[in-house]
Amino acid sequence: MSLSRRTLLSTALAVPALGILPAPARAASPPGDVVGKVTVGYQGWFACRGDSSPIDGWWHWNNDWSRPPAPPSSSVVAWPDVRDYARTYRTAFADLGDGRPATLFSNHDRQTVDVHFQWMRDTNIDTAALQRFNPTGGEGPIRDAVTAHVRGAAEATGRKFYIMYDVTNWTNMQSEIKTDWTAKMSAYTSSPAYARQNGKPVVCIWGFGFNDPGRPFTPEACQDVVNWFKARGCYVIGGVPTHWRLEVEDSRKGFGGVYRSFDMLSPWMVGRIGTPADTDRFHANVNSPDQAECNARGIDYQPCVLPGDLGSRQRLHGDFMWRQFYNMVRLGAQGIYVSMFDEFNEGNQICKTAETQADVPVGSGYLALDEDGTRCSADYYMRLTGDGGRMLKGQIALTAVRPTQPWVGAPPNPDTDLAAGRATAQSSQTQNYGSDNVVDGDPGSYWESANNAFPQWVQVDLGSAAAVRRAVLTLPPNPAWGRRTQTLTVQGSTDGQSFGTLVGSAGYVFDPATGNAVTITLPGTGVRYLRLSFSGNTGWPAAQLSGVRLYA
Numbered sequence: 001m002s003l004s005r006r007t008l009l010s011t012a013l014a015v016p017a018l019g020i021l022p023a024p025a026r027a028a029s030p031p032g033d034v035v036g037k038v039t040v041g042y043q044g045w046f047a048c049r050g051d052s053s054p055i056d057g058w059w060h061w062n063n064d065w066s067r068p069p070a071p072p073s074s075s076v077v078a079w080p081d082v083r084d085y086a087r088t089y090r091t092a093f094a095d096l097g098d099g100r101p102a103t104l105f106s107n108h109d110r111q112t113v114d115v116h117f118q119w120m121r122d123t124n125i126d127t128a129a130l131q132r133f134n135p136t137g138g139e140g141p142i143r144d145a146v147t148a149h150v151r152g153a154a155e156a157t158g159r160k161f162y163i164m165y166d167v168t169n170w171t172n173m174q175s176e177i178k179t180d181w182t183a184k185m186s187a188y189t190s191s192p193a194y195a196r197q198n199g200k201p202v203v204c205i206w207g208f209g210f211n212d213p214g215r216p217f218t219p220e221a222c223q224d225v226v227n228w229f230k231a232r233g234c235y236v237i238g239g240v241p242t243h244w245r246l247e248v249e250d251s252r253k254g255f256g257g258v259y260r261s262f263d264m265l266s267p268w269m270v271g272r273i274g275t276p277a278d279t280d281r282f283h284a285n286v287n288s289p290d291q292a293e294c295n296a297r298g299i300d301y302q303p304c305v306l307p308g309d310l311g312s313r314q315r316l317h318g319d320f321m322w323r324q325f326y327n328m329v330r331l332g333a334q335g336i337y338v339s340m341f342d343e344f345n346e347g348n349q350i351c352k353t354a355e356t357q358a359d360v361p362v363g364s365g366y367l368a369l370d371e372d373g374t375r376c377s378a379d380y381y382m383r384l385t386g387d388g389g390r391m392l393k394g395q396i397a398l399t400a401v402r403p404t405q406p407w408v409g410a411p412p413n414p415d416t417d418l419a420a421g422r423a424t425a426q427s428s429q430t431q432n433y434g435s436d437n438v439v440d441g442d443p444g445s446y447w448e449s450a451n452n453a454f455p456q457w458v459q460v461d462l463g464s465a466a467a468v469r470r471a472v473l474t475l476p477p478n479p480a481w482g483r484r485t486q487t488l489t490v491q492g493s494t495d496g497q498s499f500g501t502l503v504g505s506a507g508y509v510f511d512p513a514t515g516n517a518v519t520i521t522l523p524g525t526g527v528r529y530l531r532l533s534f535s536g537n538t539g540w541p542a543a544q545l546s547g548v549r550l551y552a
Contacts, residue, residue, distance in 0.1 A: 029300050033160045033195035034202055034237070034264065034335045037126040038389035039302070040350065041164065041340040042116070044107045044130060044146040045139075048089035053108035054141040060345060061091070061104055068092040069104070071364055076344040077311045078367070079360045080104065081352040081378035084119075086111050093361035098465035098526025099494025102361040108142055110149045116342070117153035119351060123379060124386035127195050128154065128341065129164040129204055134173075135180050144184065154193035162195040163188070164204040164239070168214045174221045177205075178228055186232075197235040197263070197300075204266070205229075206239030209247075209255035219254045226261050237302065238262035242272050245290055264300035265290075266337045270348060273306075274314045276323040283327040291331050300334040305388065307338075307381045309347040310367055317374035318384050322402035325388035329398055336392055338385055350381035358467040358526025376406040383408075418468065419530075419550040423461040428453065430542065435459075438548040444476050446546035449534070456543040459531035465494055466552055467524040473508070473532070474547035475516040483511045484539025490520060492527030499531055507536075516546075 029035045047059035049068065057065035063075050070092035082088045088103035095101055105112045120128065130150050135143055147163075154161045163185050167173045181203070188194055189201040196202060207215045208222040229236045241251035244259045244267055259265065267290065273279050287303055294301040305324040308314030315321070328336055343349045354360045354368040355378050369376035377383075384404045390396045396403065419439050426435035428450035435458045437445040449456035462468075471490065475481050490503035502525060508518040530550060534543035 028295070028298075028334055029198050029263075032197035033127055033162075034197050034235075034302065035300055036335065036393060037160075038336045038338060038385060038392060039127040039129050040120070040125055040338045040385065041343070042128040042130050042150070042161075043340060043342050044113065044150065045143075046104070046106060046342070046344075047108045047142060048104060048106040050089055051106035051108050053106065053145070055108075055138070058091075059139075059142065074364075077309075077347040078344050078349060079354040079364065080344060080349075081354055081359060083378075084115050084352065091361075094363050095361065096359055096526065097356070097362055097467065097524070098358040099528075100465075107146050107149070110152070113146065113149035113153045114156070116351060117150075117157045117159050119379065119382055120159050120341075121157040123382040124389060125159070125341075125382065126389060127160040127162070129337070130161055131164050131166055131206075132180075132185070133166050133168065134170040134176070135184075136172075136176055147185070147188065151188055151191050151193060155191060158193075160193055160195040162202040162204065164206055164237075166239075167205065167207040167217065173217060174225060177225060181229070181232075200233055200235040202237065203229050203234045204237035204239055206268075208238060208240065208258055209244065209251050210241050211250050211252045219258050222255070222258045223261065226258060230261075230263075235263045237264040237266055239266050239268060242267050242269060242286065245293055260297060260299065262299065264302050264334070265294060266302040266304060268339075269304035270306055270339050270346065273324075274308065274312065274320075276316070276320055279320070279323045279327055283331065287327065287331055287333075291333065294334075295332075302335040302337050303328045303331070303333050304337050304339050306340075306348050307350050307384075310349075310353070310369070310371070311347045313367070313371055315369075315372070315381075317369075317372055317376055317406050318380065318402055318404060321381065321384055322388070322404070323400070325391060326398070326400045329388075329391050333392075336388065338388075350385055352378040353381070354378070356467045356526070357524050358465060362525070374406055377408055380404070380406050414469075414551055416551070417549045418462050418466055418552060419460045419548050422463060424459065425461070426458045427456045438545050441547075443474065443546055444478070446476055446544055448540075449543040451540075451542045454541075454543070455533055455535045457531050457533040458543065458545060458548070459529055460548055460550065461496070462528050462530065462550070465526040465528045466550075467526050468492070468522050468530060468550050468552060469524045470551040471520045471522060471530070472547070472549040472551075473510075473518045473520065473545055474549075475510045475512075475544060476546045477512060477516050479512045481510075481512055481516055482539060483509065483513070484537060485509050486534060486538075486543065487536040488543075489533045489535070490522065491531040491533055492525055493529040493531070494527060496529045499529070500525075502527070502530075505535060510539075 062069035093102035424435035433448040491499040493499040
């Protein structure tokens with residue numbers, strides 16, 4: 001959400017509140033657009049220079065919005081997968097590992113929002129909570145434009161959306177939130193895509209009662225706002241502190257009445273948990289007593305589920321997030337709120353994200369979804385969210401075993417030779433010993449360059465960029481091919497014209513006693529063309545190879 005939400009608060013686990021609760025005021029709400037559904041928080045707060053937005057800057061991509069993002073000024077901690085967007089905008093980052101330019105998306109560009117809601121439709125995500133911060137400042141016009149984009153995209157894809165006000169640093173919130181709703185946002189409730197619960201338009205207010213200086217409002221001012229929205233027929237959700245029930249730690253005292261006046265409560269969880277064990281402890285000591293009190297008071301409960309901070313390696317290829325889904329569904333929660341759809345600033349985004357180091361800017365330090373060794377597709381965490389929603393609705397059985405596979409279909413096989421049968425080229429050849437012999441699978445055939453004319457090279461065209469991590473080079477296994485050392489450099493290219501060094505020049509010993517094979521570890525940089533450049537051979541005055549095998 002706002003930048004202040006990223007602060008990680010140390011938190012001790014609370015014990016259940018004691019005392020007599022009133023009899024239930026009503027039964028749990030029936031299914032609607034938030035009850036029985038998964039809602040994702042949608043920031044929609046990214047813009048780029050050149051996107052025709054009122055800001056005309058790198059809004060939320062860079063700490064200095066006037067300059068294109070690059071280390072160390074970038075304000076994001078993970079890198080998006082941008083292959084589905086029709087338009088993206090060039091940054092000052094180095095190119096991606098596979099040579100593509102490092103570009104980013106803008107939410108002011110309507111096609112970006114259209115793509116996001118198409119992803120939600122394709123992965124069965126029900127509802128989006130559009131974040132709305134203080135709209136009276138310089139960000140107001142772009143937020144208004146994004147709201148209009150969201151309406152159109154939701155209507156086109158059959159998704160639901162609602163306005164989620166974040167009151168962080170909103171000095172005149174008590175009066176201005178009412179004006180904004182009356183003058184602008186209430187008009188969106190006429191859309192068939194606007195979320196309704198119990199027949200009422202949904203509004204969320206995030207931030208009342210948090211124990212930090214960004215939300216200094218009194219309980220009386222907050223209660224006035226809640227009452228005002230309810231008097232206008234709205235179903236009002238409260239985005240509240242984790243420890244709202246006991247009013248400790250991240251909660252200020254005196255807000256108990258405010259919290260309990262909401263129709264639905266959605267306690268914040270980012271920064272509170274980071275492992276499956278944390279999730280289980282919160283389920284037992286915080287979420288369970290929360291749910292019990294909400295049930296007794298007739299309040300709907302919408303706990304928060306998060307994928308985990310990618311940069312902190314919390315995700316465990318989805319096991320961390322699935323444990324939360326499992327715990328919240330077996331708890332009997334009325335709905336689930338996922339933090340967040342597009343939160344690249346915190347690293348808790350579920351939308352399409354870089355799969356491997358071939359998909360992130362070189363030298364950026366960003367991790368990709370495969371950071372723990374498990375290959376995950378760019379849309380994996382959206383698919384996981386969709387399956388969590390299916391479990392919430394009873395469409396699949398309650399299960400602690402994650403049903404979602406990180407990769408749709410068969411992931412790339414690390415034992416598949418990417419070079420086999422591919423096109424080749426060489427600097428020269430002797431007689432009929434051409435470069436195609438290095439990919440034909442015949443250990444007896446070989447390439448030999450022109451004699452007495454170092455340097456020489458041979459290359460393989462993989463057809464498309466791949467993160468090559470291992471090369472196996474061979475000579476014919478016949479003992480007649482005596483032991484020799486060949487000195488070579490490994491180079492890579494995405495276009496076949498400009499080559500960079502992957503592994504510097506070194507001598508490699510080919511010995512028939514050990515199969516006449518050499519294995520070279522590569523950095524996993526995405527390349528389409530891999531070239532071996534030879535500068536010497538102690539066994540013959542030319543470059544020689546019978547096989548080049550490349551593995552991801």
